[in-house]
Amino acid sequence: MPPAAVLEQQMWLFFIPVNSPQEMGNTQTFQKARLAVCRLAGWQLALTVVLAVVALVVGSGEAATAVLTGGFIGMLAGFYQAQRLLRVDAGMYPEAFLRGLWISEALKIVLTVAMFIAAIQLLRVQMVPTIIGYAGTYIVYWVALGTRYPWFETVAESTREKNWPEA
Numbered sequence: 001m002p003p004a005a006v007l008e009q010q011m012w013l014f015f016i017p018v019n020s021p022q023e024m025g026n027t028q029t030f031q032k033a034r035l036a037v038c039r040l041a042g043w044q045l046a047l048t049v050v051l052a053v054v055a056l057v058v059g060s061g062e063a064a065t066a067v068l069t070g071g072f073i074g075m076l077a078g079f080y081q082a083q084r085l086l087r088v089d090a091g092m093y094p095e096a097f098l099r100g101l102w103i104s105e106a107l108k109i110v111l112t113v114a115m116f117i118a119a120i121q122l123l124r125v126q127m128v129p130t131i132i133g134y135a136g137t138y139i140v141y142w143v144a145l146g147t148r149y150p151w152f153e154t155v156a157e158s159t160r161e162k163n164w165p166e167a
Helices: 003-009 028-058 060-085 094-123 129-145 155-162
Strands: none
Touching: 003 129, 028 060, 028 129, 060 094, 094 129
16 A cells, blocks of 8 residues: 555544654654754753742742643643654655644644643642743743754755855
């Protein structure tokens, strides 16, 4: 069965199987992308911990717990989406990558809402510190976008510079 027919049969699935013909290769660029995702999550964790310490000093232990909870919600949902996107090679399977992008974004929203509901119902967190912790993870995203993170050169960029050095 050709890969396209297999993809059509799997459209209803949320996850592309690991043994899929669309599996991301182990090229240097993809390894760097995976490392960049982990570093981004690390920066999000660091900012979340800093915000929690500030909440502990300024506020209370409950506020610090709420900040940590919000930060973990944002970090886990974003990490899930990034890992989901790195399963498919966009250059070889652009349709599958785009479909995976939409599915992972929808699941990220559902996962985020579910974690917020769980935090509110089970942990009884304070909402303002929780939102501050959650927003902190997006500050890391914004800084990364503003600085063109992940800060590594792809083959296409280096080839372009060689061919058109003054462009």
